[in-house]
Every structure is written in structure tokens, then in C-alpha cells.
Amino acid sequence: MRPRAKKPPMSKESLLPLLMGHVLAEGLGQASLRPLAKAAGTSDRMLIYHFGSKEKLIADLLSFAAGVYAAGLEAVITADARPATRAELLARILEQNADPASQPFKQLWWEIVGGAARDVPGFRPAARGMVNELLVWLERNMPPGDPDPAGGARLLLTVIEGTLMLSSLGHEDTARAGLLAGGLIEA
Amino acid sequence: MRPRAKKPPMSKESLLPLLMGHVLAEGLGQASLRPLAKAAGTSDRMLIYHFGSKEKLIADLLSFAAGVYAAGLEAVITADARPATRAELLARILEQNADPASQPFKQLWWEIVGGAARDVPGFRPAARGMVNELLVWLERNMPPGDPDPAGGARLLLTVIEGTLMLSSLGHEDTARAGLLAGGLIEA
DNA sequence: CCAAAAATGTAGCGATTGCTACGTGCGCTT
DNA sequence: AAGCGCACGTAGCAATCGCTACATTTTTGG
Numbered sequence: 001m002r003p004r005a006k007k008p009p010m011s012k013e014s015l016l017p018l019l020m021g022h023v024l025a026e027g028l029g030q031a032s033l034r035p036l037a038k039a040a041g042t043s044d045r046m047l048i049y050h051f052g053s054k055e056k057l058i059a060d061l062l063s064f065a066a067g068v069y070a071a072g073l074e075a076v077i078t079a080d081a082r083p084a085t086r087a088e089l090l091a092r093i094l095e096q097n098a099d100p101a102s103q104p105f106k107q108l109w110w111e112i113v114g115g116a117a118r119d120v121p122g123f124r125p126a127a128r129g130m131v132n133e134l135l136v137w138l139e140r141n142m143p144p145g146d147p148d149p150a151g152g153a154r155l156l157l158t159v160i161e162g163t164l165m166l167s168s169l170g171h172e173d174t175a176r177a178g179l180l181a182g183g184l185i186e187a
Numbered sequence: 188m189r190p191r192a193k194k195p196p197m198s199k200e201s202l203l204p205l206l207m208g209h210v211l212a213e214g215l216g217q218a219s220l221r222p223l224a225k226a227a228g229t230s231d232r233m234l235i236y237h238f239g240s241k242e243k244l245i246a247d248l249l250s251f252a253a254g255v256y257a258a259g260l261e262a263v264i265t266a267d268a269r270p271a272t273r274a275e276l277l278a279r280i281l282e283q284n285a286d287p288a289s290q291p292f293k294q295l296w297w298e299i300v301g302g303a304a305r306d307v308p309g310f311r312p313a314a315r316g317m318v319n320e321l322l323v324w325l326e327r328n329m330p331p332g333d334p335d336p337a338g339g340a341r342l343l344l345t346v347i348e349g350t351l352m353l354s355s356l357g358h359e360d361t362a363r364a365g366l367l368a369g370g371l372i373e374a
Numbered sequence: 375c376c377a378a379a380a381a382t383g384t385a386g387c388g389a390t391t392g393c394t395a396c397g398t399g400c401g402c403t404t
Numbered sequence: 405a406a407g408c409g410c411a412c413g414t415a416g417c418a419a420t421c422g423c424t425a426c427a428t429t430t431t432t433g434g
Binding site for chain 1: 294298300301303318340343345361
């Protein structure tokens with residue numbers, strides 16, 4: 001028998017992971033239809049056919065990325081025991097974030113933030129969705145007996161995002177020194 | 188006398204402010220040569236003539252923007268008296284930053300961060316230059332008698348950047364709640 | 375089994391991209 | 405005055421952009 005071509009009909013759902021792979025690797029700004037299509041094994045013609053327009057495609061892609069991000073957080077939740085202090089929780093997140101494997105996602109994140117700041121059509125809901133996801137995750141995973149879980153989660157969220165940004169610029173040591181000085185992590 | 192045409196020969200220095208105006212208004216991603224040229228009252232031809240290539244133009248533009256940012260910080264330095272506590276200093280900066288007039292610059296900032304994270308040719312030095320500028324400014328303006336000015340400045344830098352990002356997404360209240368819970372600002 | 379509908383390939387359109395080839399006027403030196 | 409080089413305008417090129425018209429195949433429903 002000759003090698004079977006992929007028969008399962010392509011759909012938004014089957015395309016989105018491939019498209020996101022290309023965007024993670026190449027960036028959102030350089031994502032034009034033809035390269036995207038090639039990465040997904042199709043043609044620009046079919047991308048428009050399935051998504052209607054590039055704008056809708058990007059919007060779908062961003063909300064898909066938000067879902068992937070949320071799923072990643074859930075995976076961390078059940079992975080290991082809950083940290084006993086805020087400092088431990090913060091350290092764990094930052095450590096996970098320092099993983100080079102999460103760098104493409106960080107790069108994508110800044111493009112999303114930039115788009116959201118300029119109110120590009122699908123960007124703000126995606127960005128807000130992701131930080132909300134992180135916020136409720138933090139709130140649920142605050143150390144037991146924390147005096148102010150809601151406020152503490154918001155504090156951690158803020159310093160996490162700040163550290164994220166500084167580390168994207170190669171300023172991770174600066175952020176770390178600040179967190180140490182603030183007693184937010186321990187040496 | 189008939190209306191005088193502009194005679195002073197155009198140069199990088201005279202073009203950069205106009206180019207930056209366009210970039211602040213329209214964004215770095217949409218900055219192609221012809222619109223940029225129109226905003227500066229020239230042609231794409233002359234932009235290439237003066238800057239050599241678009242890449243060099245963008246690099247020059249970013250370092251120019253970094254200079255403008257630094258000058259803005261210096262202006263704040265001499266503007267009023269030094270805050271007496273970290274909380275006051277932080278509050279003052281965040282207040283200045285909440286000014287809608289600084290929003291275009293924030294929008295540009297995320298595009299610079301995104302480019303730096305992806306290591307696009309002129310972006311990382313510009314981004315690092317700006318956060319360094321802010322860092323030394325903070326260090327110089329820490330309240331007198333602060334127990335750890337260096338660490339405190341780095342702590343403030345981190346929470347400032349985090350707050351900046353959250354506020355760009357419309358999450359300023361979340362950041363504020365976090366800073367309150369952390370005792371970094373006062374109600 | 376046959377027709378309607380859904381899915382896909384091919385080709386191309388008009389616009390925009392960064393950049394260049396070429397010509398021209400203008401001021402400066404010798 | 406003759407030459408020369410800088411500063412600029414005009415025109416255009418090859419590549420790419422998002423998208424569409426049209427033809428064709430594949431799937432599905434009665």
C-alpha cells in the first residue's frame with residue numbers, strides 16, 4: 001500500500017497548535033499567512049477559508065494560547081506540594097519561569113502585552129485572561145494560614161510580572177536583588 | 188515677501204524627533220519607510236540616504252528615544268523635593284506614570300521590550316539603557332537615611348515595572364491592591 | 375446512485391514592503 | 405568658469421502582503 005496522506009480533515013482545532021508553534025518560534029509580528037500556512041501544512045487560501053480573515057485567525061490563536069497557558073498552570077498545581085511561605089511560592093514560580101523552555105512563551109507574551117496596550121483587536125482579552133488565570137492560581141495556592149491571601153496574591157502577581165520583564169532584558173540579577181532586599185525571597 | 192521654504196538641510200538629528208512622534212502615535216510595528224517619511228516631511232529615499240537602512244534607522248530611533256526618556260527623568264529630579272519614604276517615592280512615580288500623556292511612551296515601551304526579548308538588532312541596548320537610567324535615578328532619589336538604597340531601588344524598579352505592565356492591561360487596581368498589601372504604598 | 379455541499383488546489387490581483395538606479399540642481403573650491 | 409560632490413526628486417524593481425475568483429475534488433444526504 002502506498003503511504004497514506006493525512007486524511008483527517010483539517011479544522012481550526014487541528015490547525016491552532018501548529019500555528020502556535022510557528023508563532024512561538026518566529027514571533028507574532030512576522031506571522032504572515034503564507035509562512036503560517038506552511039508551518040501548518042496548508043495554504044494561505046485554507047487559513048482564510050477556516051478562520052475568515054487574518055484578524056480572526058490571530059484572535060483565535062491568542063485565545064488558544066491563553067488556554068494553553070492556563071493548562072500549564074493547572075499542571076503545576078497538581079505537580080507538587082503547596083509551598084509553606086510566600087517566599088517559597090514566589091521562588092518556585094520564578095524558577096519555573098527561568099526555564100529556557102518557557103522563553104518563547106515569554107517572548108510571545110510581550111507581543112501580546114504590546115498589542116493589548118495599543119488595543120489591537122484580540123489582544124486585550126487574551127492578555128487579561130492570562131493574568132487573571134495567574135492571579136486566581138496564585139490566590140488558590142497561597143500558603144495555608146496566610147493573613148491576606150487576596151492581597152498577597154496581587155502583590156506576588158505584580159512582582160512576578162516585574163521580574164519577568166527585567167529578566168527578559170537580562171536584568172534577572174537586578175530583580176533578584178530587589179526581591180531579596182524586599183524580603184520577598186530568601187537567599 | 189513670499190513664504191520661505193524650509194532651507195536648513197535635513198539631518199538625522201532634525202529627523203529623529205519627527206520620526207519618534209510618528210512612532211509614538213502609530214507604533215513601531217507599523218513603522219514602514221513611506222509613512223515615516225511622510226511624517227517627517229521627506230521621502231523614503233532620503234531616510235535611507237541619511238540612515239543607511241531601515242534597521243539602522245530604527246536603532247538610531249531607539250537610542251534617541253532612550254535619550255528622551257533619560258531627559259524626562261532628569262526633569263522630574265529637579266522638579267520637586269525628595270520624598271521622605273520609599274512609599275512616597277513609589278507613589279510619586281506611579282502617579283506620574285498614570286498620566287495619560289505618558290501612555291504612548293508605555294505602548295512604545297512594550298514593543299521595545301518585545302524586540303529586546305527576541306534580540307532584534309537595536310532593541311536590547313535601548314531597553315537596557317532605559318531601565319538602567321531608571322535604576323540609577325531611583326538610587327539617587329532614595330529617601331535620605333534609607334537602610335539599603337541599592338536594594339531598595341531594585342525592589343522599587345521591579346514593582347514599578349510590574350505595575351506598569353498590569354496598568355497597561357487595565358489591571359491598575361490589581362497592582363495597587365498588591366502594593367498596598369505589601370506595604371509598599373499607603374492608602 | 376446522484377446531486378448538493380463542503381473542502382481544497384491554482385492563479386492571480388492590487389497594495390505595500392525596503393531599497394536602488396538615475397538624473398539634476400546647487401554650492402563650493404581652484 | 406570649470407569641475408566636483410552633496411542633497412534631493414522621480415521612477416521603478418523584486419518580493420511579499422491579505423485576500424479572492426475559479427476550478428476541482430471529496431464528502432455527504434436523500
